[in-house]
Amino acid sequence: MINSFLANSFLDKISLNSIQKDAVCYDEGPQLVFAGAGTGKTRVLTAKIAWLIQNKNIYPNQIFAATFTNKAAREMQKRVEDLTSIPCYGLWIGTFHSLCARILRKEAEKIGYNSFFSIYDEADQISCIKKVAKSFNIDERNMSPKMLISKISKYKNYCIPPKQLAGHGQNYYEELVINAYSEYQKMLFKQNAMDFDDLITNCVYLFRENNDVAEYYQSLFKYILVDEYQDTNLAQFYLIEILSKKHKNIFVVGDDDQSIYTWRGARLENILTFEKKFPNTKVFKLEQNYRSTKGILDFANAVISGNKIRASKRLWTTQKGENDVTIVRYRNDQSEAESVTDCVSELIKNGVNPGNIAILFRTNAQSRLFEDSMRKRQIRYVLVGGISFYERKEIKDCLAYLRLCVNKKDDASCERILNVPPRSIGDKCREILIKKSKQKQKSLLETILEESDLSDYGRGQNGILEIKKLFSSIYAFQEKNISPYKILKFILTETGYITMYEEDDTEESQSRIENINELLNALAIWEKDNISKGLLEFLEEISLSTDIDRYEQKDDCVSLLTLHSAKGLEFSHVFIVGCEDGILPSTLNIDKEEMIEEERRLLYVGITRAMKYLQISYTDSRWRFGNLLPMEKSRFLYDIPKEYYNYIDKSNLYLFEEDFNTKVIQSPHKEKNKLDKSDYNSNNYKNEEDFSQERIEYKIGQMVFHKSYGKGRIVNISGFGNDMKMTVLFNNGTRIRLMAKFAKLET
DNA sequence: TTGTTTATTCTTTTT
C-alpha cells in the first residue's frame, strides 16, 4: 500500500525509540506525553505532525499546533516539510498568541473589532491603565499600574469578562480593580487594540458567543497539538477544549518539572489533571534522556527531588560521565564573572566551540558583569533578552508611526508621537485635542485629520498641521500600494526624525540612528521574504516575537541568557551563575512553598540544558541596587549528596590591583562608573574584618525575634556595618525595614 | 514649551 510505503520512508529519516514511535502512531483520541528534559519531545511532536500529514492524509491547514516560541514553530514546520516533502504553508503552527491573532484577524468583526487591530505590549498597557487609574483617582502608592495590570491579567487568564464581575468585589479595593478592568477594556476597544491576554480570551469569547464560528473551527481542526503543555493557562485550556470538541484528537506534550511560568498564569493542574478533563486519555512517558551524561542527570534528579508537587518519573541515560558537575564558591560577583570568563576562555582554547557554551542567570541585570569581562578578553557573545531591540525608544517611536498607518484609532501610538520630534505640542495642546476627540467620539488622529480650522490649538497648530499633512499623504500612498519600507523612509525624512538625532552629536544619538537604520534594513529584508504580506503582518510579527525568537545559536559566540529563555535549548558546556538565596530563589518568591518549588524547577531547567559539563557558582557578596549585599549559597544546593559534584572554593581569590587598572582603561562605561568601581574595590580590601563579622550576624531567611513585633524572618538585607538595613517579614504579616544597629533583634 | 536638575521609587522571569 502507498501509505505504508510512505510511512516507512519518513520514519526512516527520523530515529525514534519504541515509546516515541508508539506515541507518534497512536490514533485513538486524547494523548498526554510526559516528556522529561532531553527525551526527544520536539522530535516526537515533529514526527507526529509529519505522520498525520503523510499517513492519515490530514491537510496541513487542518492541524492546530501551539508551540512555545515562534522560532520553534518555524523550525518545526521546516522539519516537517523535510520529512514529508509536502509544503506546509497552511499549517496552523505558532505560539498561542500568534495562532489566536490569526483567527481574530479573520473574525474580528464578530466581536466588534476590525481586523486591523493593534496589539499592545506591556508599555502600552501601562500607559492605558495609568489613565484609567487617574480617572478613578487611584493612588499609585496603594495600587501601582503594574499591580493593576497583573490583577486584570489574572481575571483574563480565567476568562472572566468585567461585566461578569461587576458588583462581586469582596471589598473596596477589589471593586476598584474591577471598575478599572472594565474601563481599561472599553479603552482598548475604542482604540481597536488588544493586549496579549486579549488575544487568547477574545478567541474564547468569540467561540462561546458564536456557535457557528466555533463549529467551523471545530470541524476544521482535526488535530490539536500543544507543546510545553505545563506552561499553559486556563484560558488556553478553554481554547483547546473548545477546539478539540468535535474530533477529540488532542495531543499534548509537557513536563511538570519544567513548569516555570506559573507567575504568568500557567497552571500545573492543566497537565496534572489532563486525564480527568479528557476521558480515555492514553498516557505516554518518555524517560530516556539523550542529552546529558549520567553525572549531570543524577545531579538534576537530586535537585528536583526536593519538590513535592510532581508526577513520578525518573530520567535515565546510557551516556556515562563523571566529574562533570562542579560547584564553585566565589568572593563576590565581580570575581565570579572574571573567573567564569577565564574558564570559558580556557575551554575555547582547548577547542570547544563558543557556540556550545552558555552562561545562564536568573535576572537580566546579572548579564552586565559577564558582558564586560567577555569584552575585555575579546570573546564574542550573544546576549538574549534584556532591553530588546524593539523596546528601544527610537524603534518604538517608528513603530508607533507605522501602527497609526494601519490603525487610525490607535490613540496610544498617536499620543506617543504627537510631539516626537518636538513640534510645540505640549500638555495644553494635547488636552485640547483629547477634549475635542471626546466630543466628536473619534480617535485622536481621526480628529486631527477632520479638522479644517486649527486656530483652537494655539501655539501647537503648526505641529497639528504637520501631522495632518503627513498622514494624509501616507493614506494616499497606501492606496497606491507603496511599500512599507518606503512609507517608513518617508515618515523619517518628512518629520525630520533622523535630523533630530543628527543634530545632537552624542554617542547615544549615533547609536539611535544606527538602530533606525537597522530597522529599515529589517523591514527591507522582510519585504523581500514576504511579498504577499503588508505592514499589518510585519507589525504583528514584531509584537508577538521575542528576543529568543530572533536568537540564533552562532558557532563563534558564547550565549548569555536567563534561565527562562534557556528553556528548550541545549549546550555542551553550561555555567549557572549567581546561585544564591535571594537570587535563585528570588527574594520575591521565598514566601510561599509553591513559589520556591517553581524556582527549584527553574534551576532544574538550567541544569538539564547541559550535555557534558556543568558549573554552578555562588558568591559571598554581591553589588545590588547600589549596595554591597552579603549572600548565602542557594538553599537548593544543600542536601545534594556530595558524590554528585566537585566543590571548589575560590572565595579567597582576590582581584589584583593591576588587573583592576587594566579594566578601568578598557571599560566602555562613563567616567562616573570608574569612581564607583574603585570604591567598591577598596571597600573589599579595607573592610574585610567588619564584613565577615556582619555576615555572621544576620542572614537572609534567618528567623529573628523583635520585642514588639514578635517572630519574623529577614527577607532582605542592604548595606554594611552601621548602615546595614534589613527588611523583616513578621509572622503577624507586617513587613518593615529596620536599621540593624537599632533593631535589637534576637536570633 | 523645552531642556535640565533633583527626588523618588523599585527592583524577576515573558507571550
Added chain:
DNA sequence: GAATAAACAA
C-alpha cells in the same frame, strides 16, 4: 543603580 516623575529655569 537606573529609570521615572516632578520641579524648575530659560
